[in-house]
Amino acid sequence: MAEQSFQLYDTTLRDGTQQEGLVLTVEDKLAVARRLDALGVGFIEGGWPGAVPKDTEFFRRARGELDLKNAVLAAFGATRRPGIPVSVDAQVRALLDAETPVVTLVAKSHTGHVQHALRTTLAENLAMIGSTVRHLVHAGRRVFLDAEHYFDGYHVNREYALAVVRTAAEAGAETVVLCDTNGGSLPDEVRAVVADTIAMTGAPIGIHCHDDTGCAVANTMAAVDAGAVHAQGTAHGYGERCGNANLFTVIANLVLKRGREVVPLERLRDLSRTGRAITELTGVRSDPAAPYTGLSAFTHKAGLHASALRVDPDLYQHTDPARVGNRMRTLVSDMGGRSSIELKARELGYDVAAGSEEVARAAARVKELENRGYSFESADASFVLLLREELAGGPGAPPFEVDSWAVGVSRRRDGEVRTEASVRLRVDGESVTATGHGNGPVNALDTALHSALDPYFPALTRLELVDYQVRVLNGQVGSGAAARVLISYRDGEQRWGTVGVDENTVTASWAALLDAVHYVLLDGPAEAHGSPSLAAAATAG
Numbered sequence: 001m002a003e004q005s006f007q008l009y010d011t012t013l014r015d016g017t018q019q020e021g022l023v024l025t026v027e028d029k030l031a032v033a034r035r036l037d038a039l040g041v042g043f044i045e046g047g048w049p050g051a052v053p054k055d056t057e058f059f060r061r062a063r064g065e066l067d068l069k070n071a072v073l074a075a076f077g078a079t080r081r082p083g084i085p086v087s088v089d090a091q092v093r094a095l096l097d098a099e100t101p102v103v104t105l106v107a108k109s110h111t112g113h114v115q116h117a118l119r120t121t122l123a124e125n126l127a128m129i130g131s132t133v134r135h136l137v138h139a140g141r142r143v144f145l146d147a148e149h150y151f152d153g154y155h156v157n158r159e160y161a162l163a164v165v166r167t168a169a170e171a172g173a174e175t176v177v178l179c180d181t182n183g184g185s186l187p188d189e190v191r192a193v194v195a196d197t198i199a200m201t202g203a204p205i206g207i208h209c210h211d212d213t214g215c216a217v218a219n220t221m222a223a224v225d226a227g228a229v230h231a232q233g234t235a236h237g238y239g240e241r242c243g244n245a246n247l248f249t250v251i252a253n254l255v256l257k258r259g260r261e262v263v264p265l266e267r268l269r270d271l272s273r274t275g276r277a278i279t280e281l282t283g284v285r286s287d288p289a290a291p292y293t294g295l296s297a298f299t300h301k302a303g304l305h306a307s308a309l310r311v312d313p314d315l316y317q318h319t320d321p322a323r324v325g326n327r328m329r330t331l332v333s334d335m336g337g338r339s340s341i342e343l344k345a346r347e348l349g350y351d352v353a354a355g356s357e358e359v360a361r362a363a364a365r366v367k368e369l370e371n372r373g374y375s376f377e378s379a380d381a382s383f384v385l386l387l388r389e390e391l392a393g394g395p396g397a398p399p400f401e402v403d404s405w406a407v408g409v410s411r412r413r414d415g416e417v418r419t420e421a422s423v424r425l426r427v428d429g430e431s432v433t434a435t436g437h438g439n440g441p442v443n444a445l446d447t448a449l450h451s452a453l454d455p456y457f458p459a460l461t462r463l464e465l466v467d468y469q470v471r472v473l474n475g476q477v478g479s480g481a482a483a484r485v486l487i488s489y490r491d492g493e494q495r496w497g498t499v500g501v502d503e504n505t506v507t508a509s510w511a512a513l514l515d516a517v518h519y520v521l522l523d524g525p526a527e528a529h530g531s532p533s534l535a536a537a538a539t540a541g
C-alpha cells in the first residue's frame with residue numbers, strides 16, 4: 001500500500017514550465033498530467049489560472065477530460081494583493097473558478113521581500129496570508145501555502161518566517177511548504193531550519209527546492225529526514241534557472257533508500273518509462289546521466305567494472321535497474337577488455353565466454369580500431385559485424401560486392417545545387433548500377449544504394465537513416481585517420497548505429513552506410529528480413 005500521509009506533489013506543469021525553452025500546449029499539459037497520475041503522484045499542480053490564459057484553459061479542460069485515478073489537481077496563485085479585501089481580488093477569484101480540490105498559495109516569508117518587492121508592511125503580509133487562506137478554506141478548498149524565500153528569510157528574521165508558518169496553519173492551511181526559492185541552501189541548513197520550524201510551530205511542513213547549488217534533491221531528502229511530510233519537485237528537475245528538485249530522483253530515493261512507499265513498488269517500475277514519455281511531450285532532451293531514469297544511469301564502460309558485473313551486477317550498481325524500469329547496458333570501447341565484449345555480446349544475443357579466443361581477438365580489435373579513430377559506443381551494428389567475423393574466423397561471403405561508387409556536387413547557373421551519386425555493385429554475379437540524388441553526398445549515396453539493392457533485398461526498404469554525425473579527428477588518433485562518421489538508423493521499432501573512419505569524409509560515410517546494409521542482411525533485427533535473427537541463432541547455438 002502507498003503511504004497515505006506523505007504528500008508527493010508535482011509542479012512540472014507550473015514551476016517546471018518556468019524553464020527556459022520549455023513550452024507546453026494545453027494538450028501537452030493534459031498528457032503530462034495523465035502520465036504523472038499513472039505513476040502515482042499524489043498532487044499535480046496544473047498552473048496559475050487567471051494569470052496565464054493557457055493555465056485557465058488547462059483547468060477548464062481538465063474538468064471534463066482528466067479522469068485522474070491517483071492524483072488531485074492543484075491550482076497555484078498568490079495571496080490577495082495588499083490593501084484590498086480578499087473577496088474582490090480577481091486573482092483569488094480565478095483560483096476558485098479553476099474548481100480544483102487543492103489551491104496552493106505563494107506567500108512572502110522574507111521581510112526584505114515583503115517590504116521591497118511587495119511594498120507593504122509585515123503586518124499586512126500576514127493579514128494577506130490569513131485572509132486568503134481562510135477565504136479559500138471557507139470555499140471548501142484544501143490549501144497548501146508555499147512560503148517563498150523561506151530559508152533566506154529565516155536567516156534574516158527567524159521570528160517573522162515562523163510567524164508566516166503559524167499564520168497560515170492557524171488560518172487552515174493543510175501544509176506549509178518551505179521554499180528554497182533562490183536554490184542557495186545546503187542540506188545541513190535545510191535540515192536544521194525544517195527541524196526548528198516543526199518544533200516551533202507544530203505545523204505540517206513541506207519542502208520545495210531549487211537546484212542552484214546542485215543540492216535540490218539532497219535538500220529535499222534532508223527536509224524529509226527532518227520531518228517534512230510533503231515534497232515538491234518536477235519531472236526531470238525541469239524549472240527556472242538550474243531547475244527544481246527532480247521528483248523522479250526524490251521518489252526513487254524515498255522508496256528505495258528510505259523505505260517510504262510514496263508510490264507503490266510496482267508503479268516505481270514505470271519511473272523510467274514515465275520519464276521517457278514526458279521527454280517526448282516536452283521535447284527537452286533529458287540528461288542521460290540523470291539518476292535512476294537516465295539512459296546512462298546503469299551503463300558501464302570500464303573493463304574492470306564489466307569484469308565484476310559479469311559475476312554479480314550488485315558489485316557496481318547501487319540498486320537493481322529493473323526496480324525503476326531501467327536496464328543495465330555495457331559499452332564497447334578501448335576502455336573495455338574481454339568481459340566488456342562478453343557482456344555486450346550477450347546483450348546483443350550472442351552467448352560467448354570472456355575466456356574464449358574469439359572474444360580476446362574481438363577485444364584486441366576494438367582497442368586497435370578505437371586507436372585509429374573508430375568509436376563503437378553508439379555503433380552496435382558495426383560491433384556486431386566485427387564480433388561475427390571473429391566468431392566465424394573471418395569475413396563470410398558478402399551478399400553483394402562493390403565495384404565502384406562516385407558522388408558529385410554541382411551548382412547550376414540558376415543557383416540550384418545538385419548532388420548525385422552512382423553505385424556499381426555485383427549481386428549474384430550480376431552487375432547492378434543505380435543513381436541517387438540527395439541534399440548532400442551521404443544522402444545521395446544512401447538513395448543510390450537503396451535503389452540498387454532494395455529490389456534484391458526487400459528487408460532494406462525499412463531501413464531509415466535518422467542521424468549523421470561527422471567528427472574531424474586530426475591529431476587525435478594514432479594513425480593519419482581524419483574523419484569519424486557515426487550514422488544512426490531506425491529499423492521498425494529499433495534504433496542502432498554504425499561507424500566509419502577514413503581520411504576522406506565521404507569514404508568514411510560510405511563505410512558506415514555499407515555496415516548498415518550488411519548488418520540488416522547478415523544480422524539485423526529478425527522482423528526486418530523476415531527470417532530468424534542470426535543473433536538469436538548464435539545464442540541458440
Ligand SMILES: CC(=O)SCCNC(=O)CCNC(=O)[C@H](O)C(C)(C)COP(=O)(O)OP(=O)(O)OC[C@H]1O[C@@H](n2cnc3c(N)ncnc32)[C@H](O)[C@@H]1OP(=O)(O)O
Pocket residue numbers: 015048050051052078079080081082106107108117118119148181
Ligand atoms: C517563486 C515563484 O516561482 S512564484 C511563481 C511565479 N510565476 C509567475 O510569475 C508566472 C505568472 N505570472 C504572471 O502572469 C504575472 O506576473 C501576474 C499576472 C501574476 C501579475 O502580473 P502584473 O499584474 O502585470 O504584475 P507584475 O508581473 O509586473 O508583478 C507582480 C505583482 O504581484 C505582486 N506579488 C508578488 N508576490 C505576491 C504575493 N505573494 N502576493 C500578492 N502579490 C504578490 C508584486 O508585488 C507585483 O505587484 P505590483 O504590480 O503591484 O507591483
Ligand SMILES: CC(=O)C(=O)O
Pocket residue numbers: 015106146147148149179180181182208210
Ligand atoms: C513557490 C516557488 O515556486 C518558489 O518559491 O520557488
